[in-house]
Every structure is written in structure tokens, then in C-alpha cells.
Amino acid sequence: MSIIDKDLDRFKEIVRGKVRRELRKYMSSREMLGRQGKKTVSIPIPDIQIPRLRYGKNEQGGVGQGEGDEGEPVDGEGQASDKPGEHSLEAEVSLEELARIIGEELELPRIQPRGSRQVDSAKARYTGISLVGPESLRHTRRTYKQALKRQIALGTYDPRRPVIIPIKEDRRYRSWKVAVEPSFAAVIIYMMDVSGSMGQKQKDIVRLETFWIDTWLQHNYRNLETRFIIHDAKAREVDRDTFFRTRESGGTLISTAYGLANQIVQAEYPVTDWNIYFFHFSDGDNWSGSDNNKCVDLLKKHMLPVANMFGYGQVDSHYGSGRFLHVLKENFPDDQRLILSRIPNREAIMDSIREFLGKGR
Amino acid sequence: MTVSPSLVHGWTRRRLPSELEDARAEIAEITWNEGLRFCETVFEMCSFDEINMLASYGGFPVRYPHWRFGMEYLRMKTGYEWGLQKIYEMVINTDPAYAYLLDNNTVVDQKLVMAHVYGHVDFFQNNAWFKYTNRKMLDEMANHATRIRRYIDRFGLETVESFIDACLSLENLIDPMRPHMRQDDNGIGEDDHETETTETLKLPSKSYMDRYINPPEYLKEQRQIIEAAQRKKQHFPESPRKDVLLFLLKHAPLNRWQTDVLSIIREEAYYYAPQAQTKIMNEGWACFWHSRTMTGHVLTDADVVDYADHHSGTVAMRPGQLNPYKIGLELFRNIEERWNKGRFGKDWLDCEDAAQRHDWDTGAGLGLEKVFQVRQTHNDITFIDNFLTEDFCRDNGLFAYEYDKRSKQFLIDSRQFAVIKQKLLFMLSNRGEPRIMVTDGNHGNRGELELTHQHEGVDIQVDWASGVLANLSRIWGRPVHLVTALEDTPAVLSHDGDEFKVQRNAGTKSKS
Incomplete structure (x- = not known):
């Protein structure tokens, strides 16, 4: 045990939110998914930066070296690596290991022993x-x-x-x-809005976030079943691969997705045997007020009563009114099972995951 | 007495194996004969874990307890374990200097690192900007650690740690030029001595001569002088202060332990400041000497490939990125070549014939002399300002880039020499940080603190400023204000201990 381990432990305690909670607002994670596809990814490491008076990150510009004409984008980050004597290489990291690294402070909330397929714990x-x-x-x-x-x-x-x-x-x-090995049967139903108002960037954010949630859950819980639903003005169930790849466009009727999710649960996952989790991601730009009411109705009568948690994540988009988030907020002011999260940009993904799955809620 | 880092941790001290010790002696002799002047340099072999730890502590074996060292360590450890990065060398600016070698490096790597280290030590010892750094910092850091540990024992970890965090968020508000302005004080500032306002209202005179010697106009004039002096005295501080930490040390209502902690943070900030001021030069100088020593003397045939591999890794330019090692190295080489060939002075500057310039060689042979001179007197700013040439920018393909708000990415802005140089100098000036000064310690006559940001075209990041001002108001004990500009309009950021406020368009400052 060298003396720096004490500092390391202290840092980990802070990251886990056990002490000095005021520092958490300065916490971020360095780039999570460096390159998509295959299995090469960058490794997330928690990072707390003490605030200083400094220039805004993007304001300053800089000097780089290499090819390219005026007006063309700069390759890479365009910043000098100024760490002394370090070499940069690229690492192959398995997703499993990544999930372990990011997952230390996450959990599925309110999971309960249910179902017959339990294993030793x-x-x-x-x-x-x-x-x-x-x-x-x-x-x-x-x-x-x-x-x-x-x-x-x-x-x-x-x-x-x-x-x-x-x-x-x-x-x-x-x-x-x-x-302790989690030993509880649970089903996760992911729903994603793929309507026309969701741009490529919005979909990327949603996919990245669901990808991480899914990777982490798969790694940490056995007996998980996952179902994927995409919707525009119609909802349909798809397999994992399609979920992460589809491009769609069209109008938005959120209630269709909720209806379908509800059907699936009622038909296949009795609440006595299953922990049920819903995640829904959208830009919140639903077609009409009446459809909003329909959603609220479905949530109130059918979904929330059986759900361990219903997570709604909303990304910012140029077109969207973002109204749906407020609708949910107004209708369910303090329902513990409904967790709302706004995801303005890629950097906010980690925080959003924590909002959904952070420990101790 | 200085205790070696390895002894502090009870590591078994690993002297260099005889093969490396021979190499060290050889390299030391060669570089000394070439003109490097370094103090005794102790090399220690470390495992990657030890070197990661030392690097997290900024090169020192003993630092006060703080989570950020653990964070740094986690980053390095993870980077090493995944094979993302590894630290080859580290050397600290002390006398004797301590350098750490990674024990599983190849022999060629070790030789290269040793030559590199002697370059750094020479730079620490001879560059003017390091003149006033504490060469016994090893002991000093350990003392700091002891003091802070004692405060933690007495007042609790949480209390002391959060105060340290508050100090650290102000850590960059120092004046790196201050040590070079030989004020006779070391801490007690200019604003403490009394402004002389003796009663020289009247010149001595006999009563019957008085109205001739002290005529009414003269008395009026004198009165004005005194009043002006008194006004100046009432303004506190008399003139803007760049060393914000010193101002706080002297005037903020702190306990004794808090004052001590703040002074520790300030001292360490000053210790590291010259390294930030000379990063390009220091690395360039070390690379210049390791490549010269290795290729000129030390390398055996068998070593060449390994050496070339490592050296090219160190000075490689990744696309779009600027490597300070590479820029520094190339500039030093460029200077050497120019002064060897007499490419300086009026004749050279006036010459516009490309062919003539290309073949220009007066056989001046002043290259080495010049680089030594440069390493002695320059810092990064003056180095770039004086020696970055248009030819150099073109040959190395440098460009300036800006952030494009519409497409949300960095775009190449220009390849023009003037623009590139301007940008580089701006990035280096004040270590790339905004210039902040204390302008009023009794703002609005309510004991509030006012800082002013000298806006140079780039806005301060507001969400971070909010955190900093919160910390500052905690130390100052009264509301604090930062005068700046946001998106081209004057603005005042304020924090009263509970709430952060941004007041835009505050051009008309309320005078009370």
C-alpha cells in the first residue's frame, strides 16, 4: 500500500458521491466511445476539474500543423498534447471491461426478488x-x-x-x-423516437446512451430480457440490431409506443414474476395534445403501476418543442418511479445515465 | 538535509546497474564537454507504478494529501494498464536534480532519457526564468505535507480539503513575473509602506516674509498635491494587483491555518510557473541535446533502430496537432542553422531574392553559441516572437484554427504567418490564461472585493467563473465581483456567498 492509494481512495469516494457532494457538479467523464463499430473504444475515466478562471474551451482557437486548406475542418482535436514524455497508442478494450469500469456507481433501482428463474446470489x-x-x-x-x-x-x-x-x-x-450477483428476473423495454424531427445527432445521442445502459445492464444482471421498440407515428418492435441502426422519418405519436410496450408487458411479463423497466427517448415533440393525454393515461393506469421504473430521456432538437417533458413533469410531479432526464448534448450522456441508474435513489 | 525520494518510501534504493552507470558517466561527460552546465543529477530506477505515483505528485515523493493526486494516478495507471500511454522519464528542478527512469525500458531508451534529462537539468540551472525557483523544493514540499497533515488532524479532513480546493481554484491568479522584479519584500507588498504626506504645506519663513515666501497660489497648489496623495492612499489597493493570492493573504480575514494553507498553495504555484512559461523551449532543448548526443556519440549500430523508433515517437506530429517537443526542437535546430550560415542581420532581412536566400551561407559558424545564448535568456513568448519565421511556418505546415459556431467544429482559419504567430503568442501570453487583477478591495465602500479581467478578445467561461467566485467569496468573507466583458458587452459577474449573478451591459458602473 503506497501513500497515493489514500488519495486514490479519497477520489473514488468523491466520485461515488459518498463525500464532498458539492464537487460532483464539476465531474465529467473523458470521452466514452472513441470510435464506434468493432470493439475499439476509448476508456472512460472519471474526472473532476476544479473550476478556474479560464477562457471558454471553444472560444480560443489555436495553432495546428498538417494538411488542409483554409476553411476546412481540423483533423482530430487540434490540440497539443502537452504531457511530458508520454506516448499515445490505441488500446483494444472489451466492452465487458468498459462496462465494469463505468458501472461502479450504477444500479437498477428498486429491483426485487421476483420470478422463478433465480440463481444463487x-x-x-x-x-x-x-x-x-x-x-x-x-x-x-x-x-x-x-x-x-x-x-x-x-x-x-x-x-x-x-x-x-x-x-x-x-x-x-x-x-x-x-x-453479490444480482439474481432477479427483469425485463427492460427500450423505446426510441425515430420521427423526422429527430436529426442524426439526436439519434446518435440516444443510441449512445441506450447502448451504454444496455451494455452495462447486460454485464451486471443476469436473467435480463430486453425488448426494443421504435416509433414515429406508428410503433413497431424490432431486434437489437435494427434498433441501433434504423433511419426513419415521419410524424410522432408517442402513445403508439407506450401502447405497444404495454401490450408486450401484459402478454408476456406478469408483474409477479418480473421486474419491469421502461426507457423512452424522444425529442419531446409529440404530434398533439390529445396524444399527450393518451400517453399520460396509459402511464397512469397501466404502465407505472407495474413498472419498477420508467425512464424518460429527452434530447434537444432544433425542431422539437420539447413539450413532452413538461407534460410528464406536470402530470406526475412526485412519482418516484418516473425519472425524467434532459440530454442537451453528448457530454451530458454520462450524467443522464447516472440520473437513471445512479445509486441511492 | 535532502533525503532521496526512494528512501522516503522505503523502496530499496536502486542504483543504476553498472552498464547504465557507465553510459550515464559517458553521456554526462559528452554533454558537459559540449557546453551543458548541470548540477549533480541523481538517477533512480522506478517501476511503472512508482513512476506513475511520482508523476501524479508532480515529480515529488511527498505531497500533502489531496484527492486530485489520486485522480491523476488513476488516469496514469489506467492509461498504462491499457497500453495507452507510458511515462519514459521525469526530472525535477532541484539541486541535486532527481531523475526517474522506468526500469523496464530498453537500454537505448535509458540512454536517450539520460541525455534528455541532462538537457532539462541544464535548462533548469541556466535559464533566467528559473533563477528564483527554490532548489530545495523536495524538502519544502515535504514540509508543506507535514503542515497540512497537522491541520487535517486538528481541524478535520473535510474542512481542510475543501479549503484547499477553494485555494486551488484561485491558484492561477499569481504574477509569474513577480519573482523577477526584485522587490525587497518577500510577501509584504508595496502598498504597506506609508505614502509620505508630511506637513509641507508651508515653507519655513519669518512672519513678515510669509506672504511672499508662501503666496496663496503656492499654498493652493500644495494643498492639491496633498489631497491627491490622500485620495490615492484611500484607494485600496493603490494600483491594480496581479498577485491576487498575495492580496488575499494580506487582507482576507483568514485563520492562521488558512493563511498557511493559502501560502503553501501560492508557493507551489510559483514554483511550477516557470515550467509553464518555458514548456516549448525546455522540451525543445532537451530533445535537441538528446538527439545530438545520441546520434553524434552514444549510439552503437545495434541501437539505431530502437532509437529512431523512440525518438520519432516523441517528436511525431499527429495530424492537426502541435507537438511542443517538435516545435521547440525544430526551432532550436533552425536557429543553429541560421546562425551557422549567417542568416541573420540586416543583409539577410533585406534580401528578397529567393535563390540567393536559399544558398545563403556566410560561414559564420555561430550556431552553437547562439542556441546557448537563447536558452539562457528567453522564455516561450520571446522565443516564438524572435525566432519563428515565415519559412519555418511554411516548411512545417503550421496553420491557425478557429471554432466555427455554425458547424460546431474547428476550421482551419489561416496559413498566413502573421496570423499564426499572433495566435501562438496569444496562447502563450500569461500562460494562456486570462489576465486578472485586484482592482478594489473596498468596493462600494462595503468591503467587497472587485477583480478586473483585462479582456483581450476572448470571453471567460462563465459557469467556471461562478465556481471560482463562490470560492473567492468564501475566502474574502464578503461579496466579490469580476468586471469583464461577455460577447462584446461589459459585464460584471458577482457572487455574494449564496448566489451568482451576471449583470450585463454594466458599462455605467454604479458609483456610490
Whole structure:
């Protein structure tokens, strides 16, 4: 344990929101998905920046080097990497690992033991090292390494006669942690607005966010079922692949999606056996007030009563009135199961995920 | 007495293996004979974990406890574990200088790094902007850590840490030129000495001569002088102060421990300031010497490929990006070539014949002498200002870019020399940060603090300013204001401890 581990632990505590909550507003995550497609991605690392008086990020411009005519976009970030002596390479990271990294502070809210397909929920993993333990768990390599360190430090180690004798203090043992494996049957229904008012950028934000939510949930919960619905003026169920790829256009009738989701749940996922989660993403530009009322009605009578959570994420768009968010806010002022989140831009994705799945709500 | 970093942590001190020690001695001798002047430099072998830790601590083995070091460490550790980045070398500006080598580097890498390090140490020792840095900073940092740990024990982690955060958000409000203005004070400012307003109203005279020696006009004049002096004295501070932290140290209502913490943050900020002022030069100088030493002397045939690989990695330009190592290195090489060939002075500047310029060589041979001179007196701004030439910009394909609000991306703005240079100088001036001064410590006669931002065409980021002003008002204990401009209209940002306010169009300042 070196002394910096204390600073590291402190930082992690702050990131998890256990202490110094006032710092969380300065928290961000460095770029989450560097390149889409294949499995090459950049790694998110939590980051807290202490505010300083400084110029706005985009205002300043800069000097770069390379090809290109005046008026053409700059390749890459266009900023000097000014870290001393560092080389930049690209890493291949599996999505599973990424999900683990971002997921430390997330959870599915209010999940309850339901359903017949439960599996055992606690599992011991040998992950750590401790100073005490049964001899059967003695970590021989670490023990000898410790002994070697000690002997070198004391000056009793003789390289010509390399005899290493561990004493009691050198002994190291494997230690385990009990990991709780979520064991509850749950269904997640994702709904996305793909109407004409959702531009490419809006869809990208939604896909990125659902992609991360989905990746993380798949990694952390077993027995998850996922269903995907896209809608414009009509709703239809699609497979995962289509969900992440479709381009559609047309008007917007949100109630169609809610109706379909509701049908699916009623037909296939009885509330006694399943934890039910809905996520819906839209730019909030619904066709008419009467359709808004229809949605509110569906939510009130059918969906919220069975749902563990209903997450609604709204992206900003040039065309959209963004009215739907307010409609929900007005009609369900303090329903804990309904979580609303506004996602103005890509940078807000991480925050939005936290709003949906952050611990301790 | 200075204790070596490895001893502090109880690491087994790893002296260089004999092969590297021989290489070190050779490189030290070669570079010394070439004219580098460095102090004793201690090389220590570190594992990647240790070097990541040291790097997170800004190169020092002992720093006060703070989460941001942990954050930095997590970033480096993750970067290393995923193979995204790795630190090859680190050296700190102390005497003796300490340099850390990554223990699993290849031998060629180690040699390159050692030559590079001697370049840095020479720069620290001889560049004028480092003249007043504390060379015993290793001890000083450890003292700071001890003091802050003591405060944490007495007042609690949360209290001290959040105060440190508040100080850190003001950390850049110092005056990097200050150490070079040899004021006799070290902390006690000019505004503390009394402005002399002795009663020189009347010249001494006998009563019967008085109205001739002190005529009414003369008395009036004198009275005005005194009044002006008194007005000046009432204004507090007398003239705008750039060292905001010093102003706070002297005038903010702080406890003793808070004053101490703030002074620690300020001292460390001043210690690191010259490194920010000379980044391009310092890296360029080190690269200049490692490449000269390696290719000229040290490399064996077997090493060449590894060396070329690493060197090219270090000075590589990624498309669209500017690498300070590369710019610095190329500029130093450019200076050497120009002064070797006599490409300076009036004749050269007046010459407009491209062919003649191309073949220009007077055989002056002053290159090395000139680069040493440059490394001694310049900082990044004067370096770019004096030695960035049109030819250089063209040959290296530099361009200036701007953010385009409509397409929301960075567009190449210009390839014109004047524009590029202007942009570079702006980015470097005041370390690329807005210029902020304390202009009124008793604003509105209500004890409020007024800072002024000298607007140079680029707005301050408002949401961050809100956080900073909140911290500032916490330290000052009264409302604080920042006079600036937003989107070309004058504006005042204020924080009264509870609420942040932006008052636009505040051109007509309310005078009370």
C-alpha cells in the first residue's frame, strides 16, 4: 500500500458521491466511445476539474500543423498534447471491461426478488491479499517476495548464496470478497423516437446512451430480457440490431409506443414474476395534445403501476418543442418511479445515465 | 538535509546497474564537454507504478494529501494498464536534480532519457526564468505535507480539503513575473509602506516674509498635491494587483491555518510557473541535446533502430496537432542553422531574392553559441516572437484554427504567418490564461472585493467563473465581483456567498 492509494481512495469516494457532494457538479467523464463499430473504444475515466478562471474551451482557437486548406475542418482535436514524455497508442478494450469500469456507481433501482428463474446470489472470489489467514490459503510467491524484500532491506540477502527464509510477518494469504450477483428476473423495454424531427445527432445521442445502459445492464444482471421498440407515428418492435441502426422519418405519436410496450408487458411479463423497466427517448415533440393525454393515461393506469421504473430521456432538437417533458413533469410531479432526464448534448450522456441508474435513489 | 525520494518510501534504493552507470558517466561527460552546465543529477530506477505515483505528485515523493493526486494516478495507471500511454522519464528542478527512469525500458531508451534529462537539468540551472525557483523544493514540499497533515488532524479532513480546493481554484491568479522584479519584500507588498504626506504645506519663513515666501497660489497648489496623495492612499489597493493570492493573504480575514494553507498553495504555484512559461523551449532543448548526443556519440549500430523508433515517437506530429517537443526542437535546430550560415542581420532581412536566400551561407559558424545564448535568456513568448519565421511556418505546415459556431467544429482559419504567430503568442501570453487583477478591495465602500479581467478578445467561461467566485467569496468573507466583458458587452459577474449573478451591459458602473 503506497501513500497515493489514500488519495486514490479519497477520489473514488468523491466520485461515488459518498463525500464532498458539492464537487460532483464539476465531474465529467473523458470521452466514452472513441470510435464506434468493432470493439475499439476509448476508456472512460472519471474526472473532476476544479473550476478556474479560464477562457471558454471553444472560444480560443489555436495553432495546428498538417494538411488542409483554409476553411476546412481540423483533423482530430487540434490540440497539443502537452504531457511530458508520454506516448499515445490505441488500446483494444472489451466492452465487458468498459462496462465494469463505468458501472461502479450504477444500479437498477428498486429491483426485487421476483420470478422463478433465480440463481444463487452470493459468490466468493479470491481477489485480495491479507496478512492473516489459514495456511491452506498461503500465497507462496507473495510470501517469498515479501521475505526477499525484507532481507534486501536488512542487508542480509546474499546474491551469491540466495537463501530466503520467510518469517511470520512475511506470510501472505489469499483473501476473498463476497460478490453479490444480482439474481432477479427483469425485463427492460427500450423505446426510441425515430420521427423526422429527430436529426442524426439526436439519434446518435440516444443510441449512445441506450447502448451504454444496455451494455452495462447486460454485464451486471443476469436473467435480463430486453425488448426494443421504435416509433414515429406508428410503433413497431424490432431486434437489437435494427434498433441501433434504423433511419426513419415521419410524424410522432408517442402513445403508439407506450401502447405497444404495454401490450408486450401484459402478454408476456406478469408483474409477479418480473421486474419491469421502461426507457423512452424522444425529442419531446409529440404530434398533439390529445396524444399527450393518451400517453399520460396509459402511464397512469397501466404502465407505472407495474413498472419498477420508467425512464424518460429527452434530447434537444432544433425542431422539437420539447413539450413532452413538461407534460410528464406536470402530470406526475412526485412519482418516484418516473425519472425524467434532459440530454442537451453528448457530454451530458454520462450524467443522464447516472440520473437513471445512479445509486441511492 | 535532502533525503532521496526512494528512501522516503522505503523502496530499496536502486542504483543504476553498472552498464547504465557507465553510459550515464559517458553521456554526462559528452554533454558537459559540449557546453551543458548541470548540477549533480541523481538517477533512480522506478517501476511503472512508482513512476506513475511520482508523476501524479508532480515529480515529488511527498505531497500533502489531496484527492486530485489520486485522480491523476488513476488516469496514469489506467492509461498504462491499457497500453495507452507510458511515462519514459521525469526530472525535477532541484539541486541535486532527481531523475526517474522506468526500469523496464530498453537500454537505448535509458540512454536517450539520460541525455534528455541532462538537457532539462541544464535548462533548469541556466535559464533566467528559473533563477528564483527554490532548489530545495523536495524538502519544502515535504514540509508543506507535514503542515497540512497537522491541520487535517486538528481541524478535520473535510474542512481542510475543501479549503484547499477553494485555494486551488484561485491558484492561477499569481504574477509569474513577480519573482523577477526584485522587490525587497518577500510577501509584504508595496502598498504597506506609508505614502509620505508630511506637513509641507508651508515653507519655513519669518512672519513678515510669509506672504511672499508662501503666496496663496503656492499654498493652493500644495494643498492639491496633498489631497491627491490622500485620495490615492484611500484607494485600496493603490494600483491594480496581479498577485491576487498575495492580496488575499494580506487582507482576507483568514485563520492562521488558512493563511498557511493559502501560502503553501501560492508557493507551489510559483514554483511550477516557470515550467509553464518555458514548456516549448525546455522540451525543445532537451530533445535537441538528446538527439545530438545520441546520434553524434552514444549510439552503437545495434541501437539505431530502437532509437529512431523512440525518438520519432516523441517528436511525431499527429495530424492537426502541435507537438511542443517538435516545435521547440525544430526551432532550436533552425536557429543553429541560421546562425551557422549567417542568416541573420540586416543583409539577410533585406534580401528578397529567393535563390540567393536559399544558398545563403556566410560561414559564420555561430550556431552553437547562439542556441546557448537563447536558452539562457528567453522564455516561450520571446522565443516564438524572435525566432519563428515565415519559412519555418511554411516548411512545417503550421496553420491557425478557429471554432466555427455554425458547424460546431474547428476550421482551419489561416496559413498566413502573421496570423499564426499572433495566435501562438496569444496562447502563450500569461500562460494562456486570462489576465486578472485586484482592482478594489473596498468596493462600494462595503468591503467587497472587485477583480478586473483585462479582456483581450476572448470571453471567460462563465459557469467556471461562478465556481471560482463562490470560492473567492468564501475566502474574502464578503461579496466579490469580476468586471469583464461577455460577447462584446461589459459585464460584471458577482457572487455574494449564496448566489451568482451576471449583470450585463454594466458599462455605467454604479458609483456610490
